[in-house]
Amino acid sequence: MTAQEVRLCGLLLQEHFGEVVERIGTHLLRGGAQNLRTIANETNTPLDLVKKSLCVLVQHGVCDFGSGRRGPGSPVEYRGNCERVLRILRYPRYIYTAKTLYGDTGELIVEEVLQRGHMTMSNTVKTVADRLTHNMEEGRSMEYSEVVSSFSKLVETHFLQRCPPVAETATAAPSATPATHRTPASVTPPTAESNPDCYKLPPVTLTGRGKRRRSSDDGEEPGGVKKAKMDSESCGDEGIYWQVNFERFHQHFRDQAIISAVASKLDQTSSEIVRTMLRMSEVTTTPTAAYTQPLSANEIFRSLPPNYSISRPILDQGGSLTGRSDLHRALANLARATLESVVQERFGSRSARIFRLLLRKRHLEQKQVEDFAMIPAKEAKDMLYTLLSENLVQLQEIPKTPDHAPSRTFYLYTVNQLPTARLLLQHCYKTVANLIERRLFETKENKRLLEKSQRIEAILASLQASGAEPEQLTEVEEMITAPERQQLEALRHHINKLDSTENQVDETIFLLESYIISTKSK
Amino acid sequence: DCIIKVKCAHIFELCQQFPHGITDQVIQNDMPHLEAQQRAMAINRLLSLGQLDLLRNSSGLLYRMKDAQTASKMKGSDNQEKLVYQVIEDAGNKGIWSRDIRYKSNLPLTEINKILKNLESKKLIKAVKSVAASKKKVYMLYNLQPDRSVTGGAWYSDQDFESEFVEVLNQQCFKFLQSKAEVARDSKQSPMVQRNSSFATSHEVWKYICELGISKVDLSMEDIETILNTLIYDGKVEMTIIAAKEGTVGSVDGQMKLYRGVNPIIQPTGLVKAPCGLCPVFDDCHEGGEISPSNCVYMAEWLDF
Numbered sequence: 001m002t003a004q005e006v007r008l009c010g011l012l013l014q015e016h017f018g019e020v021v022e023r024i025g026t027h028l029l030r031g032g033a034q035n036l037r038t039i040a041n042e043t044n045t046p047l048d049l050v051k052k053s054l055c056v057l058v059q060h061g062v063c064d065f066g067s068g069r070r071g072p073g074s075p076v077e078y079r080g081n082c083e084r085v086l087r088i089l090r091y092p093r094y095i096y097t098a099k100t101l102y103g104d105t106g107e108l109i110v111e112e113v114l115q116r117g118h119m120t121m122s123n124t125v126k127t128v129a130d131r132l133t134h135n136m137e138e139g140r141s142m143e144y145s146e147v148v149s150s151f152s153k154l155v156e157t158h159f160l161q162r163c164p165p166v167a168e169t170a171t172a173a174p175s176a177t178p179a180t181h182r183t184p185a186s187v188t189p190p191t192a193e194s195n196p197d198c199y200k201l202p203p204v205t206l207t208g209r210g211k212r213r214r215s216s217d218d219g220e221e222p223g224g225v226k227k228a229k230m231d232s233e234s235c236g237d238e239g240i241y242w243q244v245n246f247e248r249f250h251q252h253f254r255d256q257a258i259i260s261a262v263a264s265k266l267d268q269t270s271s272e273i274v275r276t277m278l279r280m281s282e283v284t285t286t287p288t289a290a291y292t293q294p295l296s297a298n299e300i301f302r303s304l305p306p307n308y309s310i311s312r313p314i315l316d317q318g319g320s321l322t323g324r325s326d327l328h329r330a331l332a333n334l335a336r337a338t339l340e341s342v343v344q345e346r347f348g349s350r351s352a353r354i355f356r357l358l359l360r361k362r363h364l365e366q367k368q369v370e371d372f373a374m375i376p377a378k379e380a381k382d383m384l385y386t387l388l389s390e391n392l393v394q395l396q397e398i399p400k401t402p403d404h405a406p407s408r409t410f411y412l413y414t415v416n417q418l419p420t421a422r423l424l425l426q427h428c429y430k431t432v433a434n435l436i437e438r439r440l441f442e443t444k445e446n447k448r449l450l451e452k453s454q455r456i457e458a459i460l461a462s463l464q465a466s467g468a469e470p471e472q473l474t475e476v477e478e479m480i481t482a483p484e485r486q487q488l489e490a491l492r493h494h495i496n497k498l499d500s501t502e503n504q505v506d507e508t509i510f511l512l513e514s515y516i517i518s519t520k521s522k
Numbered sequence: 523d524c525i526i527k528v529k530c531a532h533i534f535e536l537c538q539q540f541p542h543g544i545t546d547q548v549i550q551n552d553m554p555h556l557e558a559q560q561r562a563m564a565i566n567r568l569l570s571l572g573q574l575d576l577l578r579n580s581s582g583l584l585y586r587m588k589d590a591q592t593a594s595k596m597k598g599s600d601n602q603e604k605l606v607y608q609v610i611e612d613a614g615n616k617g618i619w620s621r622d623i624r625y626k627s628n629l630p631l632t633e634i635n636k637i638l639k640n641l642e643s644k645k646l647i648k649a650v651k652s653v654a655a656s657k658k659k660v661y662m663l664y665n666l667q668p669d670r671s672v673t674g675g676a677w678y679s680d681q682d683f684e685s686e687f688v689e690v691l692n693q694q695c696f697k698f699l700q701s702k703a704e705v706a707r708d709s710k711q712s713p714m715v716q717r718n719s720s721f722a723t724s725h726e727v728w729k730y731i732c733e734l735g736i737s738k739v740d741l742s743m744e745d746i747e748t749i750l751n752t753l754i755y756d757g758k759v760e761m762t763i764i765a766a767k768e769g770t771v772g773s774v775d776g777q778m779k780l781y782r783g784v785n786p787i788i789q790p791t792g793l794v795k796a797p798c799g800l801c802p803v804f805d806d807c808h809e810g811g812e813i814s815p816s817n818c819v820y821m822a823e824w825l826d827f
Binding site: 257260261264265266333334337338340341342344345346349352353354356357360372373374375376377424427428430431434435437438441490493494497498501503504505506507508509511 | 683685688692717748749751752754755756757784785786787788790791792793794795796798799800804807809814815816818821824825826
């Protein structure tokens, strides 16, 4: 866990869960596994706040707990999961994907589950139905069954999964005797996939419709709450919590990247074929597999969308009759293109030429670089030294004589893709953290103005609800002067831009992370 | 003494028979009764007369007949000059630097310079400026064409690398390949045919460039291939090699190189859309420092854009 990663995690935790959780979370990430007492003492936080924060973190899968180092019987230790925190950055992308695949219902389901961490199916369905009903016209409401069908589709395609069962580890309860231990103190928490029922829907039927929430419904609240409680009790799926299956989403993103790369490199038809191949092997390939299952041309042909007119001979010509995607190579190519793109934008097209040249030819002398790239010696030297100082290019010494005399040594320039990718990944983390900090700064700078505009909007809304006259409304509106309005516009524009750029940098993060993970597991 | 002269003539005849040179062994075989000492004296005489060249190869010493023309030219020079001339001749068309001449001949610098001036005035050698180090001068025989590594070949004119020329060629080749790919795409045939017809052989590109007439120098197919390689390193072009029958136009050693314009496989990546991705002081930036996200001028400009 690098300093940049911890910094970014801290910012994300603070934005989503608040200061206290951020303090606890950062402490966990920095310090490794610790028990409750240690955390409370070192962060100077009262014990109950620590407990609540840990609950929040565990609920969202950021924190795991397990028995302590000194074996069962010692206090439980908590471990922070940095990777999981970084996923928070990607939430918008997950939600958007769910929307494109399964419409508004899917989008809201995923959003709810992401926000709550773990949820039961009944709870999710109810909340989503209510939200959808709220946005619909008067008199219409959302059927639970529709939401349930979207939910089950998400589960079928593995986008949602059951949370892993909690292992029976020794807690601080002194009454636990060794005989009652069913599972030994496991070092690693159980994964979701270890549960065979991971993708099975609970056998409950939910009937009903979404309820529209009105602001004048305050009086009904106590009754409504009681009713909701009774409903959830009768649903019968307590204890079966669902979480978002991030790996599955990542698989989807990866497939998308590959398909668009094929489309740019070859043509539309080939990319359709690749898309079909990848879709067919969606559920059969594990996320970390290097290759997809081999498929015969027949299967591919049959699975192509029926309205896509493509004749058999063309498919055969497309090559690879037993289609098998080399996923690792595809990721490596995408990562390589990313690195090249960064060098090109940052240092210019000629430096990019040198960079690509070194990637292809691996090791080259100074003179050879000049000759191959056809760049005058002085400029080539300058560019190579710049790249070297940025650590994008490395120098390899090969001595001719045992005494390593400089005049009798070969100095070869080389690019190592994996370390360079790691370096760029750290840059990405720092960049996102910078963007978030700038956004917070901009908001803080204009806090007064934002508060004023919020107050005015609240006044306007209440006036409208109680049926005010147009003159009153305009009078209130004019309380914000024109320059202030302009400033607000600019602020909104800035914040949007920063937000969208965070997402774009996250795309780079995804590509580089996938490549690094795929290489490590090779 | 007469005997020696006779032996000399004999050996000289042998040399004429074998213009590539003869070894001691050959002389011994031909004249088995000649004693080693006498042989040595004869050879030395021929050498001093400037009629034989003494060379060394892997197996021993070699005696070669000297070129008559140069032999006459060298008549007026003394041994030192001959030695220097020999050294320069050995360097062939790559030329040799004055310091290297000094090492090889073990003569002091002043002598070398005098001799070099002398030889130059006699038009036996010439100095050529090397492209690698512009101050360095290499010497080679007068009538030799300097090697490409010295003059730089087609891309150098007067020791200057012609960047604009290379750029122009680069762009022209790329345009040619791009238009070919577009034509193939517009023909709307099956993907495989489209792909194949968007390829161009290096020969085709070479012909196109020659017909354009933008080059003052003659460019060979190899030259064009180096230009096409730079396009590959730019990521704009890809290359495949196919087997071609010997004798097909443009094939070299039974292969042909095909080039094709390509699109980049990804758009410029997300990191470069943020100012931090391109920031020159990225490493100095941290919150609370002089350069920080809060007071970053690049960000301020970029946000207002």
